Every structure is written in C-alpha cells, then in structure tokens.
Amino acid sequence: MTDSAEDVCREALLLGLRGAGDLALQALEEYCSRLDADDDRLVRVARIARLVGAWTGRAPRAIALVTQCVNEATTSAVRAPLQAILIDSDPGDDNDRVWSVLHELTLSGDESARAWALLSVAFPDDSLTPSLDYRHRLAEEARRIGERLGERRLVNQAANTLAALDCYAGDGESAMAELEQLWSRVDATDPLETDLLVTAAGNHALIALAWDGPAAVATILDQSAHHAVGPAKAGLVHALRALALARQGWNDKALRALGTPASYPDAYSAFSRLVRNIAASEAQRTAEVFPEEDVALLESKSLQLGVLARAHQARVRGIRSEPLPHRDLVPALERLTDSRPRFGWDDAAVALAELDADAAAAVLDAGGMWEFWPTGPRAARNAAYLRVLLGREDPFPALEQAADGFVEAGEHATAARVLAAAVRVAAGDRRARVLHRRAIELIEDRECDRTLAGLVRQRRQWGGSAPAAIPASQRHAVHTGLTDREHEIAVLAAQGLTGPEIANRLGIALGTVRNHIQHVRDKLGGVSKGELRELFAGGGAR
Numbered sequence: 001m002t003d004s005a006e007d008v009c010r011e012a013l014l015l016g017l018r019g020a021g022d023l024a025l026q027a028l029e030e031y032c033s034r035l036d037a038d039d040d041r042l043v044r045v046a047r048i049a050r051l052v053g054a055w056t057g058r059a060p061r062a063i064a065l066v067t068q069c070v071n072e073a074t075t076s077a078v079r080a081p082l083q084a085i086l087i088d089s090d091p092g093d094d095n096d097r098v099w100s101v102l103h104e105l106t107l108s109g110d111e112s113a114r115a116w117a118l119l120s121v122a123f124p125d126d127s128l129t130p131s132l133d134y135r136h137r138l139a140e141e142a143r144r145i146g147e148r149l150g151e152r153r154l155v156n157q158a159a160n161t162l163a164a165l166d167c168y169a170g171d172g173e174s175a176m177a178e179l180e181q182l183w184s185r186v187d188a189t190d191p192l193e194t195d196l197l198v199t200a201a202g203n204h205a206l207i208a209l210a211w212d213g214p215a216a217v218a219t220i221l222d223q224s225a226h227h228a229v230g231p232a233k234a235g236l237v238h239a240l241r242a243l244a245l246a247r248q249g250w251n252d253k254a255l256r257a258l259g260t261p262a263s264y265p266d267a268y269s270a271f272s273r274l275v276r277n278i279a280a281s282e283a284q285r286t287a288e289v290f291p292e293e294d295v296a297l298l299e300s301k302s303l304q305l306g307v308l309a310r311a312h313q314a315r316v317r318g319i320r321s322e323p324l325p326h327r328d329l330v331p332a333l334e335r336l337t338d339s340r341p342r343f344g345w346d347d348a349a350v351a352l353a354e355l356d357a358d359a360a361a362a363v364l365d366a367g368g369m370w371e372f373w374p375t376g377p378r379a380a381r382n383a384a385y386l387r388v389l390l391g392r393e394d395p396f397p398a399l400e401q402a403a404d405g406f407v408e409a410g411e412h413a414t415a416a417r418v419l420a421a422a423v424r425v426a427a428g429d430r431r432a433r434v435l436h437r438r439a440i441e442l443i444e445d446r447e448c449d450r451t452l453a454g455l456v457r458q459r460r461q462w463g464g465s466a467p468a469a470i471p472a473s474q475r476h477a478v479h480t481g482l483t484d485r486e487h488e489i490a491v492l493a494a495q496g497l498t499g500p501e502i503a504n505r506l507g508i509a510l511g512t513v514r515n516h517i518q519h520v521r522d523k524l525g526g527v528s529k530g531e532l533r534e535l536f537a538g539g540g541a542r
Helices: 004-018 021-033 042-055 058-070 076-089 094-110 112-123 131-149 152-168 173-183 191-212 215-225 230-248 251-258 267-283 290-299 303-319 329-334 347-357 357-366 377-389 395-408 412-420 431-442 449-460 484-494 501-505 510-523 529-535
Strands: none
Touching: 004 021, 004 042, 021 042, 021 058, 042 058, 042 076, 042 191, 042 230, 058 076, 076 094, 076 112, 112 131, 112 152, 131 152, 131 191, 152 191, 173 191, 191 215, 191 230, 191 290, 191 303, 191 347, 191 377, 230 267, 230 412, 267 290, 267 449, 290 303, 303 329, 329 347, 329 357, 329 449, 347 357, 347 377, 347 412, 357 377, 377 395, 395 412, 395 431, 412 431, 431 449, 431 484, 449 510, 449 529, 484 501, 484 510, 484 529, 501 510, 501 529, 510 529
16 A cells, blocks of 8 residues: 555545445555554544545444544644544533543644534534533634634534524524525535535535425435435435425335435434335335434434434334333423524424323423424424414314415425314314315325325224225225234134134134234224224225
C-alpha cells in the first residue's frame, strides 16, 4: 500500500461508494497502524473513516478506529481534531465526557475542532437536554467560527443544525427555508459536503412530512438522490420516499421503493426497517411488532423518529390485541414535558388517544402538553382529531374538516382513519355512518388493505352493505390479531367441519377447539357463528 494519505483515503472512498465498508475500513486501519500516534495524517484518515462508516452501515467499526486514535494520541494538535470527529460520530449519552472533551478542545486552541464538537452537542436528540435555546447558542457560535475561519463545510453543517433546532422550537417554515438555501452553498464535488447535502435533504423531507404532509417530499429527494452514496445514505432516500408513499396510502409501492432494508445496527438502517414495518403492516397478512432495539436506536438519534417508532409500535400491538398496547407511549410523551418541543410528537399523542383516550387525556393535561402542542398545518389537523377522540369537540364537522385537510395534503390513509373514528365517538348518529362509508371510498383504490378490511368487516357486522370488497391480502387474515392456529380453526369451521372433526384433523383436544373458536369470536367483536362462517367462507374473509 502507498504511504500517501490522499491515495489511501481515495481508495477507501471508492470502496465505500461500492458499499464495501469493511474493506474500506480495513485499508484505513492498516494505514493507521503504520503511522505514529501523533501523525497529523490520522485526522484525515479519521474523517474518511467516519464518512465510510456512515455510508455503509459500519459506523461501530469506524468509531472503534477513531477511538483508538484518540486514546493513543498525546499532542493536542492531533488529539483535539480527533476528539471532535469522535463526538461527531458518537455523541453518546455521557454528558460529562462531552463537556470534558469540549474543555480540552478549548484549551488546545483548535477553534475548528471545537466548533465541530459544539455542533455535535447542539444537534437535537431525543432528550433535548440541554435546552433548545442553549443548543441554538452553541450552533450559532459554531457558525461564527466557521465564517471567521472560512470553513464552508462547517458553516453549512451549522445551518443544518440550526434548521433542526428552529423546527423543534416550532418554526418549521424558517427551518425549511434555511435548508433550501443550503443547496446553493454546497460543493457537489466534495464527498464530505455531498454527504451533508443528503443528510440535510433527509432532514428537510422529515420536516415537510410532519409540517404539512407528503406532497413536497418527492421534489426534495429528487434534488439529492444522485448524491446519495453508499447503501446507508441511499437507503435513507429510499426510506423517505417510501414513508411518503405509505402516508398517501400506497403501501405496496412503498415496499417496492424500499427493497430489502439492510440489517446494519445504525439509525439509517433502523429507519428503513421502520418504514418497511409500517407499510407491511397494512399490505401484508401479518403485522409484526417493530423490534424494541430498533425503537431505542431511533430514539437515541432523533426525537421525531423515536416518537414515530413508538406510535407505530403501539398501533401494531393494538392490531395484534396485545394487552396494554400503548404501554411505552405514556412514558415517551411524559419525557417531553421538560424540553417542551413544538415539533414531531403529535402522532404519538393521537396514537395513544386511539388506543386509550383516558390515558391520553391524563398525560396531556398533567404535563401541560397542550401549551407546547406542535405547530404547522398537519399538527393542527391532528389536534382537532385528538380533541374529538377525547370528547372535547363536536365530531361534526371537526372530523370531516380534519380529514379534508389530510386529503388535500395527500394523506388519504390518515384521512380515512380520522373519518372512521366517527362511529366510535358518535355511534348512534346517522352522520357517523356516512363518514365511515366515505372513509372506505377514500382508500378502496389505494393500498391500505388492513384498514380497508377492518372498515368493510365493521359495516358487515352492522348488517349494512360496503362499497368495497375485502382485499385479497386480508382474506386469510383478520386485522384484530388472530394467531395462526385461531385462523386455521376458523377456516375449518367455515368449511362446515364440526368441533370433533376439527379436533381430530389437527390432533388437539375438543375443548381447545372450542376455546379457539370463542377467542376468534371475541376478537371480532362478538360475532355470531353464522357471521364467522361468512367472514371465513372460501378460506378467508370475503
């Protein structure tokens, strides 16, 4: 291998572009092993290692390399910038360590390294502690340092951080304007800057999704997609596109856009897996609970993504009829009462109210959360829907107005859920049935199979006709969380087999068969045996 740091780093970047993260990091590790502990070339290598790790989902290996360099360095000229790179790669949750490093960087006199470390502390995480105001001051100081030193990449990273902070402070419009201006300042030929460009575009798309809906997301991502290098950043772009499609009700398209998410233990891959789980829970027969380790990973990196994951996890637990499906939502919302962010958590409050309105009311009222309810058009629609669920607003016309807003923003799936709530909060009102029918009509031509199946079954239980058939993906599944054995027995019973015949065929006790049949009927809302046969005629609900 050549002794030129530039050549080694270029080789590593090319390997990273091809997704060969382990080979790239191996080359960098071998090069570092040949350098003295205080060789300033280690700083360049560490920056490339951090970048390749982020691109390829090999962040833990990259962090291990940078950590080794930090631990072995003895001079502040090398140790200081390495510390900044390490904090940028892995801020962690040890505040004492972060402040110790910042103190060391201040003493070193390396203003650039200190500014990068300030930005790592300033970027909003799940706790938002220290406060948003304090983080904003840190990011502003980093931007001033970048401007004074003429470091464009530092200035641009500060702009990205300030936009995220503005958003959590409730000024989403300023945040999106800041990110739009960032495009004109980035050098698209510098891989370090294009990496920032894709990250900023991802932030912009997430803000747009939460601010007004999915309509603008495709345009934002189209501008940055060709800059997304490596499987991790490309996966981020694909996941954002897929999330926008899922919000619009195109869940099969979302799954196709995603492909197969990587299994890397990093936040980008976890986000891709979350979006796949969201789309699959609508489009496929079974609904799988999103893994707790991925939820925790997303919570550690982003308040918005952590809350999104918690809300989805609770909804799937509800689909599966698990006890206390909202059990993790209450503490997740309670943690926000100190930092009081005005962005990104309204979906979790709505999910909690859909599952347990009393619990939602208690959390929101006790924590004074209405006082810092998220800003923006989408959050306003969610607030109207939530007040109806809590019995604090007349459902007519509040639900229809909120649903109209969601439809206008392209969120047909959300609009259908809002309209369908009318039969829960005003079951005896004729207008509730009208809204329920409109909910079916909104999504019958979309790919919201599980929601559509639930709405159609609900109408059939009332004895009314439904304007749509149950989608094929749900004809052999029930949206209320049947086990495979319960579904199997229900199908056999619908085919006309008696209890003893089913027990003999499956090799189980007659009492077990009867218990399963009763569980199925209970999960379907107490349907009669005749209705059960109708639902599972031909091998599944029709």
